[in-house]
Amino acid sequence: MPIILLFSFFLILFSLSLLISHRRKNHDQHSFSIIIPCRNEEYNLPILFRSLDDLEYPKDLYEIILIDDASQDDTPKLIKKYCEDKPNCLSIIVEQKSEEYKGKKFALKKGIENAQFDDFLFTDADCIVPSNWIDSFNKSVSNRIGMVVGYSPEKDVSSFRRFTQIITADFYCATINLGVPFSNNGRNLSISKKAYEQVDRFEKIKNFTCGEDKQLLNLIKNTNYKIIYNADCKVYTHPQVKNHVNQQKRRYGQFSLSSPLYKIISLLIFLFFLYLPFHIIFYKDWLGLVIYYISFLIFWIVGLIKHRELFCVFDLLYILAYPYYLIYYSLLGMYSKWTWK
Secondary structure, three states: OHHHHHHHHHHOOOOHHOOOOOOOOOOOOOOOOEEEOOOOOOOOOHHHHHHHHOOOOEEEEEEEEEEEEEOOOOOOHHHHHHHHHOOEEEEEOOOOOOOOOOOHHHHHHHHOOOOOOEEEEEOOOOOEOOOHHHHHHOOOOOOOOOEEEEEEOEEEOOOHHHHHHHHHHHHHHHHHHOOOOOOOOOOOOOEEHHHHOOOOOOOOOOOOOOHHHHHHEEEEEEOOEEEEEEEEEEEEEEOOOHHHHHHHHHHHHHHHHHHHHHHHHHHHHHHHHHHHHHHHHHHOOOHHHHHHHHHHHHHHHHHHHHHHOOOOOOOOHHHHHHHHHHHHHHHHHHHHOOOOO
């Protein structure tokens, strides 16, 4: 029972932290460089382009930088065509993948090097940005803020897959608001130029295939810059249907990228959920189970309110199943191979 009570206490603490807001009522309009790496995205780009065209923000206060990352389809042609008649849009073509900068870091690096503004907004080519996207991040611009983490769910997915994305965002938000940020998502992210340069750009993390968003978070949180969470707008992305298992292994299997503190916490959580069913069965501690379940349910409901999502009756079952789904894919990601496109 004491272990369950302790875990339940932390869930309630996380629930309270979700209520913290960083919205500013009075603000100036700042300038942004939107940086979007693209690799083999010819089918997704038209949808992205339409959403970029619908952005409601003064066009002289933002630029769009599209970087083709050595695509093998018509992606470079599409981004060139999109940018040719737009004065605030730039296309960059990377002919060959970099051996020095793994994953998409070289494309991101090229985009940042060509950016004219000091606040960077990042998303992916398979995303749909809302019309208020820039304005929502503009409310968070400050000399003290180095990174703003946003919410990016997948569009039109199963109820369980939706659950996993919301609960992940809840934990991102809770840990950030408690001052111990865990992770983020590069599909909806803002970084200040000063914070990016203070952590020596991508130089310290250039050899990692993926996870540059989380790695930058780990570097920036060790500076004097603050990291905050923005739940005001959703950047939707298209679900990966064919490579879903590979995607989940890559997403949950990045244990090595976590800080030592979170490695210890993750191990303790792992042991707790392995212990929980045996404790309930052998000690018949139904009261402990009820306390744990209600605390998790409170955290879930507060998270739904925070992210403006609707309650689903199946969520009541997913609360019990999710921890073991997380453990399964974390172990699978750490001890089996996954690929990066």
